[in-house]
Amino acid sequence: MVTAGEAADAREVVGADEVVVGAGEAADARGVVALVVDPEMPMLTLDDLGVVRGVLVDGDTVTVTITPTYSGCPAIDVMRDDLRATLTQAGYQHVDVRTVFSPPWSTDWISENGRRKLAEAGIAPPGRARPRVTGPIPLTLTPPPAVVRCPHCGSTGTEEFSRFGPTACTALRRCRSCREPFEHMKEI
Amino acid sequence: MNGHHTGVEEHDATNAYQSLSQTTGHDDPRWAFGTGVEDVQAEITSPVPDGVDAEDLAAYCQMLGDDALIYSHRLCEWVSNAPELEEDVALANIALDLLGQARVLLARAGHAEGAGRDEEVLAYARTEAQFRNVGLAELGDELDFAHAIARLLVFSSWRLALLDRLLGSADPVIAAVAGKGVKELTYHRDYAARWTLRLGDGTDESHHRMQAALDTVWPYVEELFRSTDEEHRLVAAGVAADPAQTRAEFDAVLGEVLAKATLTRPDRQPIGTIAGRGGRQGLHTEKLGHVLAEMQSLARQHPGARW
Numbered sequence: 002m003v004t005a006g007e008a009a010d011a012r013e014v015v016g017a018d019e020v021v022v023g024a025g026e027a028a029d030a031r032g033v034v035a036l037v038v039d040p041e042m043p044m045l046t047l048d049d050l051g052v053v054r055g056v057l058v059d060g061d062t063v064t065v066t067i068t069p070t071y072s073g074c075p076a077i078d079v080m081r082d083d084l085r086a087t088l089t090q091a092g093y094q095h096v097d098v099r100t101v102f103s104p105p106w107s108t109d110w111i112s113e114n115g116r117r118k119l120a121e122a123g124i125a126p127p128g129r130a131r132p133r134v135t136g137p138i139p140l141t142l143t144p145p146p147a148v149v150r151c152p153h154c155g156s157t158g159t160e161e162f163s164r165f166g167p168t169a170c171t172a173l174r175r176c177r178s179c180r181e182p183f184e185h186m187k188e189i
Numbered sequence: 190m191n192g193h194h195t196g197v198e199e200h201d202a203t204n205a206y207q208s209l210s211q212t213t214g215h216d217d218p219r220w221a222f223g224t225g226v227e228d229v230q231a232e233i234t235s236p237v238p239d240g241v242d243a244e245d246l247a248a249y250c251q252m253l254g255d256d257a258l259i260y261s262h263r264l265c266e267w268v269s270n271a272p273e274l275e276e277d278v279a280l281a282n283i284a285l286d287l288l289g290q291a292r293v294l295l296a297r298a299g300h301a302e303g304a305g306r307d308e309e310v311l312a313y314a315r316t317e318a319q320f321r322n323v324g325l326a327e328l329g330d331e332l333d334f335a336h337a338i339a340r341l342l343v344f345s346s347w348r349l350a351l352l353d354r355l356l357g358s359a360d361p362v363i364a365a366v367a368g369k370g371v372k373e374l375t376y377h378r379d380y381a382a383r384w385t386l387r388l389g390d391g392t393d394e395s396h397h398r399m400q401a402a403l404d405t406v407w408p409y410v411e412e413l414f415r416s417t418d419e420e421h422r423l424v425a426a427g428v429a430a431d432p433a434q435t436r437a438e439f440d441a442v443l444g445e446v447l448a449k450a451t452l453t454r455p456d457r458q459p460i461g462t463i464a465g466r467g468g469r470q471g472l473h474t475e476k477l478g479h480v481l482a483e484m485q486s487l488a489r490q491h492p493g494a495r496w
Binding site for chain 1: 276289361365371
C-alpha cells in the first residue's frame with residue numbers, strides 16, 4: 002500500500018527513470034511496466050527478460066505479478082521496488098507486486114528483442130532449453146557441444162570455462178578466435 | 190539522504206545501521222537480514238491442502254528449508270577462499286540458489302505453522318535443537334576443496350532426486366520450489382561430478398585427496414535416506430517424497446561418477462542415532478552450533494534492525 006505522501010517521496014528518489022508521467026495521471030500500466038529495466042542487466046526490460054507474468058488494473062490499484070529467474074535471484078527485491086516506484090510515479094495510488102514461482106522461469110521466455118539486446122551488450126543469448134527427458138535426470142559430465150557465437154567477433158569456436166558467472170543466470174565462455182572471454186546466458 | 194525514515198530518533202555513532210537506513214533509495218525500509226518474502230509471494234500464503242496436517246507440513250518445510258539454509262551458509266565460507274576465482278563464484282552461486290530455496294520453504298513453514306513466525310525468525314531465532322537439517326549440511330569443509338566437492342556431490346545428487354519427486358507435490362509451495370530447484374540442482378550436481386572426475390582421475394595426489402574426502406563424508410550418507418514419521422504421513426497425503434525411495438537413483442549416479450573418476454565407493458560405518466534420533470529430530474553434531482553462532486550473531490545483537 003502506498004500513500005500519497007510516500008508517492009511523492011518515491012518520485013523524488015527514482016532518479017534515472019525513463020517514464021515521465023505526472024502523478025495523478027494514470028498512464029497505461031502495461032506500458033509503464035514494460036519500460037522497467039532489469040537491475041543486473043539494464044539493457045533488458047523486465048518484459049524482454051520474460052519475468053512479468055501479469056498486470057492487472059482495477060481503478061487506481063495495479064497488481065503486477067513477476068517471477069524470479071533463479072530461486073535466490075537477489076534482483077527480485079529491486080525489481081519489486083522499481084515497479085512500485087515507477088507505477089506510483091505514473092499515478093497509481095495502490096501498487097501490489099506479487100511474486101510467483103510456478104511455472105518456473107525459462108530462458109525460452111526471453112523475447113527476440115531481448116536476445117538481440119543481450120548480444121549487442123556482449124552477452125551471448127541462450128539457446129533453446131533442452132526438453133526434460135523421462136526418467137532420472139541424466140548427468141552431463143562434459144559441457145554439451147552447444148553452438149554459442151562469440152558476441153565480439155561472431156566466431157562459433159567458443160568454449161565454456163565456468164558454468165557459473167557474475168550473475169545467477171550467466172556462464173563464462175571464451176572465444177578461441179579473438180581470445181576474448183564473454184558471458185553466456187545459460188539455458189534453463 | 191532523503192529524510193524519509195523518521196523512525197530513527199537520535200544519532201548514535203555506534204549504530205552502523207542508522208547511517209544505512211538514511212540512504213535507502215526506495216520507499217520501504219529493509220530489515221538488515223532479509224526482506225520478508227511472505228507478504229508479496231502469492232503461493233506462500235495459499236491454504237494448507239485438504240487432508241494435510243499443518244504441523245506436519247510446517248515440519249517438512251523446515252527440514253527441506255534447513256538443509257538448504259545450513260548448507261548454503263557452509264558454502265559461503267568458500268567466498269574468497271576457493272582455489273580459483275571461478276570456483277569462488279561457482280560455490281557462491283550454488284549457495285545463493287540454496288538460500289533462495291530455503292527462504293521460500295521457511296516462509297511456507299511459518300505460514301503453515303500459523304504462529305506468526307516468518308523466515309527471518311525461523312532462520313535467526315531458533316537454537317540448535319530446533320533445526321531439522323541432516324548432518325551432512327552442517328559439516329564444515331575446513332577449506333579442503335576435495336571435501337567441498339565430495340559433500341556437494343552427495344548432497345546435490347540426493348536433493349535433486351528428492352526435488353524431482355516433489356514436482357507433483359500436493360502442496361503448491363513445495364511443488365514450486367521443486368520446479369525451480371530441479372533446474373538449479375542439475376547444475377550443482379554436474380559441477381560437483383565434473384570436479385570429482387578431474388580430481389579423482391587426475392594426479393596421484395588429487396586422487397588420494399578426493400578419495401579421502403569421500404571417505405570422510407560417507408558416514409553421513411545413510412541419514413539422508415531415513416524417513417521420519419512426518420514424512421510417512423505426508424507421503425500418504427501426496428505432499429512429501431519418501432527419501433528411502435531416492436536411494437536407487439542416488440546409488441546409480443554415484444556409481445557412474447565414482448567409476449569414471451577411478452574412485453572407490455567407501456565402506457564406512459554410518460554415524461549413529463541416539464534413541465532413533467538424528468538431525469531430522471533436532472539432534473546435531475557440535476558443528477551446527479558453530480554455524481549458528483556465526484549466522485545468527487548479527488541478528489541477535491541487533492534484533493529488528495532496518496536499513
